Amino acid sequence: MxxxxxxxxxxxxxxxxxxxxxxxxxxxxxxxxxxxxxxxxxxxxxxxxxxxxxxxxxxxxxxxxxxxxxxxxxxxxxxxxxxxxxxxxxxxxxxxxxxxxxxxxxxxxxxxxxxxxxxSIAPRSLLKKQLASLAGDGVECFAASELEYYLLENSYKQAFQQNYQNLSPAGYYLEDYHIMQGTRNEKYTSAVRRHLKNSGIAVETSKGEWGLGQHELNVKYADVLSMADNHIVYKQCMKEVADAMGISVTFMAKFATDQAGSSSHIHMSLWKDGKNIFDGDQQFGPVKGSDIFRWFLGGWIKHVPDVMPFYAPTVNSYKRFVDGSWAPTRLAWSYDNRTAGFRVVGSGASLRIECRIPGADCNPYLAFAASLASGLDGIRNRIEPPECFIGDIYAAAHLPRVPYTLAESVALFENSPFAKEAFGEEVVEHYTHFFKTEQRAYDSSVTDWERKRYFEQI
The missing domain is CATH 3.10.20.70 (Glutamine synthetase, N-terminal domain)
Known part of the structure; x- marks a missing residue:
């Protein structure tokens, strides 16, 4: 059964x-x-x-x-x-x-x-390659991705016909955790929760988020490959249910300049014999789980610049990294601190690392592959994380920052010895061309911002 x-x-x-x-x-x-x-x-x-x-x-x-x-x-x-x-x-x-x-x-x-x-270049293949390196040790990776999105009263066709201008969000005040605004959108959200549950995806919660019409629907963690599959099915279901109802959802990382971005926070932990080996009380070979946890975190943080396009794959992705906007801007970690790029949460069996860098526009297979490859390299090379930061990381200008443009990220990825070793030179060459193609498309396009700024005043 x-x-x-x-x-x-x-x-x-x-x-x-x-x-x-x-x-x-x-x-x-x-x-x-x-x-x-x-x-x-x-x-x-x-x-x-x-x-x-x-x-x-x-x-x-x-x-x-x-x-x-x-x-x-x-x-x-x-x-x-x-x-x-x-x-x-x-x-x-x-x-x-x-x-x-x-x-x-x-x-x-x-x-x-x-x-x-x-x-080798297919996204699911990249993740399976990283998982193969775990199989020999009997270790499993469990993960969850928290997807945020904007719900709009316009249909996809209407949005297209309006050149994606003057759209109507399904909310008119900041609704983070507001039950009343959630009730207004419950016809859609409850349908999605029911469909996902009946399609084999265990749903946990749904809630309003910080932006106008912004929401989040969380599903239960799973082994990392299943979670990536669930992430894809989740998005497909949400888009197609919205389309059938004559409304729309967008998973753009930054839907509007003056609104919060939409993230896909990644939670990750390693397990063996049914136990979370990030927990300091567990043994993993000759070392304690606390060492594994620390080195995994160290590698994950260190290699963000090497794999950033897998977390933030579009030009729009980088518009999200704004101080004071709930999106991370610095490479630092802290305990239960939402200003950090890496937030450590839980304890014992629930101890895990939350990476807050990926946007809702990420491909989960690529983002999970990048996260796992980085963490495993941290374990292999015993990479120590920086000291835990306490306080407002947005105000800590001395900390290294995340790359702020796709062009910057692609250049780091293209020349990264780590990326070439982790994924293969063929893969790095292929995806470098892919991301550069996206950048060139943007660079050659005339935007609404340019027309508004230069049409009369230049």
Missing amino acids: SKKGFLTLDELSGKIGGGEIETIVVAFTDHYGRLMGKRVDADYFLDSVSKSGTHGCNYLLTTDMAMDPVPGYRYANWELGYGDFHLVPDLATLRIADWLDKTALVICDVHNDKSHQLE
């Missing part, structure tokens, strides 16, 4: 025979974290796709957001003819897509069509 919301092939077969399931969404994520793939007839999925997978065009790992093929990639290009890759369903992710009619969903790994090995 599978967990609630998930399906074994036998259970799927029964639901297909009973007319409950007719369609299977067979999907993977691109570099932006968007679900891509196919809708497959349920009987065909059982007979064929569940056994041998299906194919997709490999340009999907080289496209820009507008789906245009981008030149300059070694992996796929016009000269190579944009061939296929192989989508291999991870049947452990097969679940009911409760918000869709008679539909199930399965997440795929992307394999090379010739070697039948994981494509």
Whole structure:
């Protein structure tokens, strides 16, 4: 018997025979974290796709957001003819897509069509590579990502037709923890909570956030790969439920200049034999868990500049890093201090590190892979964290800051020996080109800010 919301092939077969399931969404994520793939007839999925997978065009790992093929990639290009890759369903992710009619969903790994090995540049592959380094020691990584978002009364189509101007947030005062404003939006939020729960994602809480129309919905932590999968399903569900209701949600890191940014705080801990080895009372090989915890934290902090594009992947991401805005601006850690980039919370079995740097626009596979790679390097090299900071970190100008632009971050990533060792030179080259393409698109675009500033006054 599978967990609630998930399906074994036998259970799927029964639901297909009973007319409950007719369609299977067979999907993977691109570099932006968007679900891509196919809708497959349920009987065909059982007979064929569940056994041998299906194919997709490999340009999907080289496209820009507008789906245009981008030149300059070694992996796929016009000269190579944009061939296929192989989508291999991870049947452990097969679940009911409760918000869709008679539909199930399965997440795929992307394999090379010739070697039948994981494509190293695919986001889920990057995370699985980091997890492979844990498997030999019997250690598991558990994680949670806290997604924030803005809810708007406009539909996605209306927002597009209005050039994303003069939109109406689903709130008109700062509503952080306000029950009344949450009640006004409960028709949408309760539907999402119900659909997620019925789709195998354990929901914990929902609440208003600090911005106008800003909210947060938290789901239960899980092993890090499952959490990344859940993160993707969570976002897809929220967008599609909003679309069906004629409203919209955005996961932009900074939706409006004068509003709080939207984050995706990452909580992470390491476990062995059912115990949290960050807890100082636990042993991990020859050292205590407290040492593991300290070195993991040290590595995570040290390598932020090396992997920053995996936490903040767009030009917009960096508009969020403003002092006094609840987003971190300095590389420091503290206990239960929301001005810190790294906030240590919990105790005993619940002891964990919260990294507050990633925005809601991050690809969870990449963000988790970067976090895990950094922490594990800290353990291997016994990297000590800086001293715990007490006080307002926004006011501590002497502390090193997070990179403040995508261009700055990409340059650090491109030239990072750590990133090349952790992910491979091919991966670093590929993603450097990807992020530079995003930067060039912004640099060549005329913005509303420029028109307002220069149209008459220049």
